[in-house]
Amino acid sequence: MNKKITEHLRYGSPSAIPEIESGRTIDTLLSHQSCRAFLDRTINDDMKRLLFAAAQSAPSKSNLQQYSFIDVKSESIRAELVHMFPSIRWALEAPMLIFIIGDTHRTQEINRARNQTFRWEQTDAFLNATVDASLALAFMIAAAEGIGIGTCPISKVRESSEAITKLLNLPRGAFPICACAFGYPQSETPSISPRLPQSVIVHHDTYQPVDFSEIDKYDDTYNRLAGPPKARYPEKFGMPNQSTWSDNVARQTAVLERPDFREMCESQGLFGEQNQQPVGD
Ligand SMILES: Cc1cc2nc3c(=O)[nH]c(=O)nc-3n(C[C@H](O)[C@H](O)[C@H](O)COP(=O)(O)O)c2cc1C
Helix, strand or coil: CCHHHHHHHHHCCCCCCCCCCCCCHHHHHHCCCCCCCECCCCCCHHHHHHHHHHHHCCCCHHHCCCEEEEECCCHHHHHHHHHHCHHHHHHHCCCEEEEEEEECHHHHHHHHHCCCCCCCCHHHHHHHHHHHHHHHHHHHHHHHHHCCCEEEEECHHHHHHHHHHHHCCCCCCEEEEEEEEEECECCCCCCCCCCCCHHHHCCCCCCCCCCHHHHHHHHHHHHHHHCCCCCCCHHHHCCCCCCCHHHHHHHHCCCCCCCCHHHHHHHCCCCCCCCCCCCCC
């Protein structure tokens, strides 16, 4: 499809989205790798517009588009984030840093402005917004990587979700899902993270039990291709003889992470008593 027509169809008018050379989508997807070291090279506003347009091109439940992006440029907000999470300074100081927000606020505002009452089941509403936001982020990541920009989603920021909610001034109905760092990669070295075999992920006709011989094989493949992963929580569980992906899954899920996340959701009006307090008040 002609590029100008595509832009026109997406926003209803031609926008200033830059022309760009990009590779084949399938190649981009199959060579995905997270990037954690960026060059000191700006991602300009035209490029950002292009990336946000790619994000907004993702499918969305009933076209409700229940997500927002916050592009954090303010030095004081970035400094505050680094103060909160010093171990991910590399991400918080990336050339482009966005927060991905699940956003039922806008939907609820529209519902109210058009004289209706929001009656959606809360968990379903939360899931709808989370899925919309995740798909948009995935499209944005793919678009960025297709034009040579490295990316890394960051859920570490949810460790202080209440503080993030305040720092970013999120209204009721909006919640932080993760951040994502973008920048031109410092290194071109491929470092592809092996994935589970399709025999584990793809079920035929009905769900099949976990086949541990395949999990064991994956642990071996992972260690052979990428080297043993860094053992999680060694201070709690000790050092394993041989660290593996599955041992890390077990270790990570044996520790209660982000215990206050639900509390933040409740204070944002996402869970708890339904329709007690109108959004925005
Ligand atoms: C929702 C989400 C949150 C993530 N959070 C972090 C994070 O806080 N820190 C980090 O270094 N990587 C983070 N990652 C990146 C994953 O660690 C990475 O995708 C995974 O190890 C697979 O590696 P790959 O992306 O290079 O294939 C996150 C990825 C996703 C999808």
